[in-house]
Amino acid sequence: MEDKFITMAHGAGGAKSQELVAEIMMPAFDNKYLRQMHDGAKLSVKNNIAFTTDSYVVEPLFFNGGNIGKLAVCGTVNDLAMTGAVPKYISVGMILEEGFPVSELRSIVDTMRQAADEAGVYIVTGDTKVVNKNNGDGIFINTAGIGELIEGCDIAPQNVKPGMDIIVSGYLGDHAAAIMALRHKLQLPDTLKSDCAPLNKLVAKILKAAPGIAALRDATRGGAAAVLNEIAGQAGVGMLIDEECLPVRREVRGFCDILGFDPMYLANEGKMLIFANKADTAKILAVMHADEYGKNACVIGSTNDTAPGEVGLRTNIGGIRIIDMPAGEQIPRIC
Amino acid sequence: MQGVGFRPFVYRLARQNSLTGFVFNDDEGVLLEIQGEQDSLAKMTAALRTEAPPAASVTEVIVQAKKVLTADKIFTIKKSPPAIARKTFISPDLAICPDCHREMMDKHDRRYHYPFINCTNCGPRFSIVEDVPYDRQNTTMKKFSMCSKCQKEYTDPQDRRFHAQPNACAECGPHYTLLDNKGCLLEDDSEKILVLAHKAIKQGKIIALKGIGGYHLVCDAYSDGAVMALRNRKKRFAKALAVMAGSIEAIKKICKVSAEEEMLLKSPSAPIVLLNKNEDCQLSVNVAPDSDCIGVMLPYAPIHCLLFHSDDVFVMTSANMSEEPIAYDDADAQKRLTNIADYFLVHDRRINMRVDDSVMRVFRKVPCYIRRSRGFAPAPLPFVANKKNLAIFAAGSQLKNTFCLTKDDKAFMSQHIGDLANKAAYDSYKKAIEHYQRIFDIQPQLAVCDLHPEYFSTKYALATGLPVIKVQHHHAHIASVLAENNISEKVIGIALDGTGYGADGHLWGGEFLLCDCTSYERMAHFAYLPLPGASAGIKEPWRMAAYIMHLLYGGQMRKMECDLWKIIPGNWPLAVQIAEAGLNSPLTSSAGRLFDAAAAVLGIRGKINYEGQAAVELEQVAASGQGKILPYEIQQRQGMRSINFLPMFKSLIENNDTLADKAASFHLTIAAAVVQTAQLLSRQTGVKKIVLSGGVFQNLILLKNVLTMLEGGFSVYINRKVPVNDGGLAFGQAAVACALINEK
Ligand SMILES: [Fe+3]
Ligand SMILES: [Mg+2]
Ligand SMILES: [Zn+2]
Ligand SMILES: [Zn+2]
Structure with missing residues (x-):
């Protein structure tokens, strides 16, 4: 492909569109389903399925630890995994802005392929549109995915009962800190890096070791605080988190200190929370600690029946602070 | 009021004057019927006003002459019907009275050294009441059954422990x-x-x-x-x-x-x-x-x-x-x-x-509240504007929370609840709201809360399912003074405060509002400055101080000699950077933050351990100094005035005064700017009444400066019945809601 930048013609359905698909998308995503070249992909699964979709907009598009393409694949893969499914097939829809550099597009689709390979999913269908200059932020990506539900598991927030352990799969806040630091050109250590990763293989291993896990959820927008509140509300249980146990990297802690953020509310792209019977905790942690994406997993608290729907944080000085649902930006409540 | 010994007092009075009749509590208060000679009747009605027991605040004595239909032979205290008793009020907890103290220290008294001694004039009340009517079965004293001696006191109308619900002795009471x-x-x-x-x-x-x-x-x-x-x-x-x-x-x-x-x-x-x-x-x-x-x-x-x-x-x-x-x-x-x-x-x-x-504190010979709690709550405040007898629930603030429930012409301000983000405090909040509703028989028809979307009190109000009115923080502060003084005309309200959520989404706190209870117009404010790191900026005043230095001196700031450098951490450039980038650095017009920033610029404190610490220490330093008015600018754009204090900071940094003098000058300059703005607004609007509220007015040097400079031309009002800080906010919220409904 000779063009250095995306033009309106690349989305018009003519020769330029075909060229874009044939020279960029197909070589990158190539697999037997994609090669069918139908209007839709013909697929088969043995069991009940999970089905999800998500759209990705991020600024900046490239960051330490990944790019928008990796987010789009991992996000959908993780959403499927969190329902207790093995992700199988995903679709990719792209909206490109006129003038978007082709080199960046190549780099994004290459990353998507790598992420799909790592997760063991096929990109089976796709679509590309182009919008006029200034009508988009370079690139928007939508992915949808189908996964096969793992037999013998029942993952649902309603299954969370009082007296369960709450496990987090690793350090909190890495993604949001890396993105914000870059977006605002803050001088911060290079080690500050997005945690963007596919968690499906780890989830499969955990569910094999402990099929009775009550609920799983990836702590993306709104961070761990949002997940805890959602599940506390859906399950009607209380939760008490120990501040001392929260895993936060030193550089992220520093970032939060200077910016006045609470790491509990920062978005992650490769972290999940697990709600499980205490009897399963040791087994789960053993599996996690052997995996790249779970090696820093730990118990951060437990559920209770004393404060239904409420999430509390036992602070380092001993009191319990209420962690509520983030409504939007963190506005100081102090008078 | 229940449990302050009013009926026994009436009983004794009637006996002394040889009058017959009866007394009981009805839904309006105490109802008394006396029969006897004209002279004695007059004596008794006069004594009702002048000799009432200290804790019974007699608001009104209404006398009606009646024909005697059947002559009573004696004077009796009648039992109040329970449904009606609910409407009379539970007394606050009262300190031990001199009579009980005397008995407790008397070796020959049967309650010698008994630490639960009490009578109708004193002892625990609100803290032990579980339900109404106020009698022993509805208090935490119910598990102690009175011995015969205590029982006798309790049932003898002549005894000063007649119907003293927590009555007890070492024999039968707690230990x-x-x-x-x-x-x-x-x-x-x-x-x-x-x-x-x-x-x-x-x-x-x-x-x-x-x-x-x-x-x-x-x-x-x-x-x-x-x-x-x-x-x-x-x-x-x-x-x-x-x-x-x-x-x-x-x-x-x-x-x-x-x-x-x-x-x-x-x-x-x-x-x-x-x-x-x-x-x-x-x-x-x-x-x-x-x-x-x-x-x-x-x-x-x-x-x-x-x-x-x-x-x-x-x-x-x-x-x-x-x-x-x-x-x-x-x-x-x-x-x-x-x-x-x-x-x-x-x-x-x-x-x-x-x-x-x-x-509390005494200011100019008058007591005022810093925190209104034991000994006062839940005694109601007059709320005469409530012409439609609305039952309003006012949710209050986030910190120093108190809530308020209104009923008829009364407003029940709760005891101090505290910081609602704290689980124990939030649990108290929920429990106390239910308790007040039950014991005062109030079913709120409407909830009112702060404009701040993240206050737990706001979220609570929204979850009640009642119609909700949201009131801007500083409007509520000013309205609390308006309601205290029953002022209905427009005033110039000056709210100097920490940070409160503003109608424009910024954090207000140095506000001049032309307002009454129904509405306000923001006429002037302290100039906006970014608060680097939002809540982190509140806990670390050095941040805003550093940004002020950056505004004044740009790249040269580090070369300026300033005591700020002694207390600033090494990563200060990041704070300036995030403020420049507008990253989690909301704009604020807060007066409180200016006091904090000044404390940091003067090297007094860069990081606080409790709310208000930097300002308290600055005030302390200023106490021994001689102040002068430093330069500031009042700018006007599209009818809105903003007061820019950067020139004052420049002078604080560059002049050679002593630290104490600088701190005093800061106070004086803020006062001068506030008063000049008030004068400008008064000239513009013709309004002569000025209302002061907001936590910054707890600073006595500032308050004295402002009051002295305003003396003469204005009538000035400040909170007396509720705290000037957020502990009084709910009262103002209730006042605004009431005024809005009255207007409809
Ligand atoms: Fe306030
Ligand atoms: Mg999703
Ligand atoms: Zn007494
Ligand atoms: Zn006794």
Whole structure:
């Protein structure tokens, strides 16, 4: 492909569109389903399925630890995994802005392929549109995915009962800190890096070791605080988190200190929370600690029946602070 | 009001004057019918006004002449029907009265040294009431059945314990015991526990003492070691601790006490009163390390009188960790205080409602509230604007929370609840709201809350399912003064405050509002500055100070000689950077933040340990200085004035005055700018009434400066019945909601 930048013609359905698909998308995503070249992909699964979709907009598009393409694949893969499914097939829809550099597009689709390979999913269908200059932020990506539900598991927030352990799969806040630091050109250590990763293989291993896990959820927008509140509300249980146990990297802690953020509310792209019977905790942690994406997993608290729907944080000085649902930006409540 | 001995008083009065008839509580208050000679009738009605017991605040005596249909032979106290009793009010908890004190100290009295002595004039009330009507079965005294002697007092209308619901004696009532910090019984002999506890305190130990509205931590305020140990264990490192003294003489040894202050200390409400330390105050410096002021109270519960010798001064701080609310539940206290206290001096009467000590101060001979709680709540405030008899629930603020429920022409302001983000405080909030609704029989028709979307009180109000009115924070502050004074015309409201959510989404706090209760127009404000790191910027005043330096000197800022550099951390450029980038750096017009920034610029404090610390220390430094008015600018754009204090900061940094003089100049300059703005607005609008509110007006130097400069041309009002800080906010919210509905 000779063009250095995306033009309106690349989305018009003519020769330029075909060229874009044939020279960029197909070589990158190539697999037997994609090669069918139908209007839709013909697929088969043995069991009940999970089905999800998500759209990705991020600024900046490239960051330490990944790019928008990796987010789009991992996000959908993780959403499927969190329902207790093995992700199988995903679709990719792209909206490109006129003038978007082709080199960046190549780099994004290459990353998507790598992420799909790592997760063991096929990109089976796709679509590309182009919008006029200034009508988009370079690139928007939508992915949808189908996964096969793992037999013998029942993952649902309603299954969370009082007296369960709450496990987090690793350090909190890495993604949001890396993105914000870059977006605002803050001088911060290079080690500050997005945690963007596919968690499906780890989830499969955990569910094999402990099929009775009550609920799983990836702590993306709104961070761990949002997940805890959602599940506390859906399950009607209380939760008490120990501040001392929260895993936060030193550089992220520093970032939060200077910016006045609470790491509990920062978005992650490769972290999940697990709600499980205490009897399963040791087994789960053993599996996690052997995996790249779970090696820093730990118990951060437990559920209770004393404060239904409420999430509390036992602070380092001993009191319990209420962690509520983030409504939007963190506005100081102090008078 | 219930439980203040009014009916027995009426009974005695009627007997003295040989009058017959009856008395009972009806839904409006006390109804009294007397028959007799004209002279005696006149004497009695006069005495009702003048001789009523101290805690019964008689608002009105209405006299109606009636024909005698059937002549009564005697005077009786009739029982009030229960449904009606609900409508009369529960008294606040009252300090031990002189009569009970005398008995308790009399070796021959049957209640000698009995720490639960009380009568119709004194004792616990609100803290032990579980339900209405106010009788023993509905209090936490129900588990103690009165012995025959107590029962006799209780049923004898001639006795001063007639219908004293918590009436008890050592025979039949609750008792204190002394436990170790594991909860094991050390001693239960009533005399020995007093001796042991006192000895332990004198030896530098810390005692958790269960009192009226909760637990206190007690230690010897003269002992550096004891006070330091208490601070370390409680993790409260800086904020001043309140003390209790065995006698007014003991207080006079450590503090200056005016006649008004002495009266306040000795009043039945027995609040903590803020007093100025004497130069030669011998108390441990650890009691109030960065303040010339100290919070002092006199014994109010009988146990205090028994424990304290007359020259003792003990730290008497609410028992909790750092920012937690006061412990009041026995199991909870045992758990929470086991690592703080060495001994527990506890009793077996349950506390139903947590009630903190009230904090007050005398300003220009008039008492005003810093915290309105024990001794005052839940006594209602007049709320005469409530013409439609609305039942309003006002949710209050986030910090220093109190809530308010209205009924007819009364507003029930709750006791101090605290920081709602704290689970224990939020639980109290929910429990207290339900309790008030039940005991005062109020079913709110409408909720009112702050504009701040993240206040827990806002979220609570929205979750009630009631129609909700949102009121801007500073409008509510000003409205609280309007409601206190029943002012209905437009005023110039000046709210100098920390940070409150503004109608434009910025954080307000230096506001000039042309307003009445229904609406406000923002006429002027302190110029906006970014607050780098939002709540982190509040906890670390050096941040805004650094940004001010950046605005004044740009790249040259580090070359400027300034005491800020002595207290600033190494990563300060990041704070400037995030403010420049607008990253989590909301704009604020807060006056409080300006005080903080000035404290940081002057090198007094860069990081605070408790709310208001930097400003308190700045005020302390300013007290010994000579101020002058430094330059500032009042800018006007599209009818909105904004006051820019950057020129003042430039002068503070560059002039060669002493630190004390600079701090004084800061106060004077803020006052001058505020007053000049008020004058401009008054000229523009013709409004001559000025209302001051907001927590920054707790700064007495500022308040005196502003009042002095405003004297003459204006009528100036400030909070007297509720705190000027967020503890009074709910009252203002209720006033705004009421006015809005009245208008409809
Ligand atoms: Fe306020
Ligand atoms: Mg999703
Ligand atoms: Zn008494
Ligand atoms: Zn008795």
